[in-house]
Amino acid sequence: MQNDQLTLAPARGPSGPRKGRALPPWVSTTALLMPTYGWLTIAVFLPLLTMFAFSFLSATPMGKAPIIFTLKQYRAFIDQPYLVGIGITSLLIGFWTTLICAVLGFLAAVALVRSTFGKTREMLLILILLPFWTNGLVRVFSWTMVLRENGFLDSLLHMVAPDAGSIGFLYTRYAIVVGLVHGYLPYMILTCYIALVTIDDAIIEAAASLGARWWTILFKILLPLAAPGLISGAVLTFVPVIGSFMEPRILGGRVGVTMGTVIEDQFTQAFNWPLGASLSFTLLAVVLAIFATFSGVLRRGTTA
Amino acid sequence: MKSLGRFYLIATLVFLYTPILVMMAMGFNESQLYELPFTFSMRWYDALWNNKILLTAGMNSIIIALITSVLATALGTMASVALSRRTFRGKSLLQLMLLPPIAIPWLITGTAMLIFFYWTGIGRGMHALLIGHVALAIPYVVLVVGTGFRTIRADLEEAAMSLGSTPVHAFFSVTLPLLYPSILGAALFAFAVSLDQFVISYFLATPGYTTLPVQIYSSIRKGFTPEINAISTVLLLGSMTVILIFARFAKPGDTSDKR
Incomplete structure (x- = not known):
């Protein structure tokens, strides 16, 4: 409808009709869209297709070696059983990170909505979100300062108990989870906050005046109403976490072997691109399955 | 409580x-x-000042972020005009196509780019980094400018045209000035996205051409020196400043109509 108005409007104007000048609207629409979608095609869509094709090759095509198509890269989980363990590790790290983020983030969002207002709330929200938009690598690196032996955590402990040993837990899976929670908590707080802030205060007052205790309000009113925010926050945490590789590398050291680091290795160390491609696509399938499952909730979350 | x-x-x-x-x-x-x-x-800041590798990488990062910001803002704003103001078939599909660069883990996108660029002969280096960074920034620009469009009434442009303005003139004299804060916000956003981007850069950088995050990563893995803390501090303060400026231009959650 708007298109018709756009082209008809000048004809109604006082300067008279300008016949023969106006192109059909689809021409300009296409011209406006072409650069963006052309760019995305070259930078994202064609690469993904190429990687899909690569995942069926038997070896990285080098020089004159013949190109052989095979399904063996997708059998990697059967042929190399240690990959199953690594896959489970990745899923567990993703699960714990998401769960801890959800609990901490939901409570923080409730606290924001119920205990603060006006300028204070705005300030707190900006302070919470600010780290999210800074370099993730640097934030992960900063945890090594805290968690290493004789790091900040140990210094704090030794102030209280000078003879205590080290409680630094750098290069463990706990360290990886702590670093990841730190990275994605602001996002979870934001999605829960957006869901909670629309709740009418009258609902909670009504519940309270009818004798509901705080835990009843929390679990029977706030939690169900925040569910869309919690779910979209959980999806948007879990997906990048199972694809992460620098957090496990830096915080996990030798125990930090995940799907992410295995894929990275195929491209930077082992030079087995077809295996890397098939593992990437397996990961992508998991990601797409998660998005498909929660697409309804996610769509409501983004358009609200 | x-x-x-x-x-x-x-x-x-x-x-x-x-x-x-x-x-x-x-x-x-x-x-x-x-x-x-x-x-x-101040020892580590002095050392940083003399560390040519880190400074060059930092300079590369800023240059890439500036070019990315300009290109992504130009392309993204054009697409946003079509997606916000035109109706056509397949629009929801096109909107859906903006999600992969944001939603798919960068590890997958980055390795896919590496394979494709290698296979087509595009190769790695600055131009490859630019192709990748602009693609990642475009969706954010479309979203930010699209939000701006929603706060501007379409009938202002129509009013201008019914008074004799051409569509192009109406766009540039009515809509664009109203959209200006969103476009500026989008440009800053694109700049920050590019400046902080590590994963894509990591796969597309060459030993001779790296960006700051890539250089920081390899330094951390080699066994690090406090110089990394110094440059990290500079980088953090830099991106925090950009984001705070962005927050001033495009207030998150600001739904007041600019009429």
Whole structure:
């Protein structure tokens, strides 16, 4: 409808009709869209297709070696059983990170909505979100300062108990989870906050005046109403976490072997691109399955 | 309950900021091995000033971020005009196509780019980084400018045209000035996205052409020096400034109509 108005409007104007000048609207629409979608095609869509094709090759095509198509890269989980363990590790790290983020983030969002207002709330929200938009690598690196032996955590402990040993837990899976929670908590707080802030205060007052205790309000009113925010926050945490590789590398050291680091290795160390491609696509399938499952909730979350 | 909530929020902020502040403080500590007690020193900033590799990588990052910002803002704004103001078939599909660069883990996108660029002969290096960064920034630009469009009434443009303005003139004299804050916000956003991008850059950089995050990553893995703390502090403060400026231009959650 708007298109018709756009082209008809000048004809109604006082300067008279300008016949023969106006192109059909689809021409300009296409011209406006072409650069963006052309760019995305070259930078994202064609690469993904190429990687899909690569995942069926038997070896990285080098020089004159013949190109052989095979399904063996997708059998990697059967042929190399240690990959199953690594896959489970990745899923567990993703699960714990998401769960801890959800609990901490939901409570923080409730606290924001119920205990603060006006300028204070705005300030707190900006302070919470600010780290999210800074370099993730640097934030992960900063945890090594805290968690290493004789790091900040140990210094704090030794102030209280000078003879205590080290409680630094750098290069463990706990360290990886702590670093990841730190990275994605602001996002979870934001999605829960957006869901909670629309709740009418009258609902909670009504519940309270009818004798509901705080835990009843929390679990029977706030939690169900925040569910869309919690779910979209959980999806948007879990997906990048199972694809992460620098957090496990830096915080996990030798125990930090995940799907992410295995894929990275195929491209930077082992030079087995077809295996890397098939593992990437397996990961992508998991990601797409998660998005498909929660697409309804996610769509409501983004358009609200 | 109110004070408990506030206490919890303060605890959350302590969790979020402690490692960052510790990291920054260690950049001013004399000891190379991050040993305490703390002795104030500018030694690592002096060292940083003479570290050509890190400074070059930093310069590369800024140049890439600037070019990315300009290109992504131009392309993204054009697409946003079509997606916000035109109706055509397949529009929801096109909107859906903006999601993969944001939603698919960068590890997958980055390795896919590496394979494709290698296979087609595009190769790695600055141009490859630019192709990747612009693609990642475009969706954010479309979203930010699209939000701006929603706060501007379409009938203002129509009013201008019914008074004799051409569509192009109406767009440039009515819509664009109203859209200006969103476009500027989108440009800053694109700049920040590019400046902080590590994963894509990591796969597309060459030994001779790296960006700051890639250089920081390899330094961390090699066994690090407090110079990394110094440059990290500079980088953090830089991106925080950009984001705070962005927050001023495009207030998150600001739904007031600009009429």
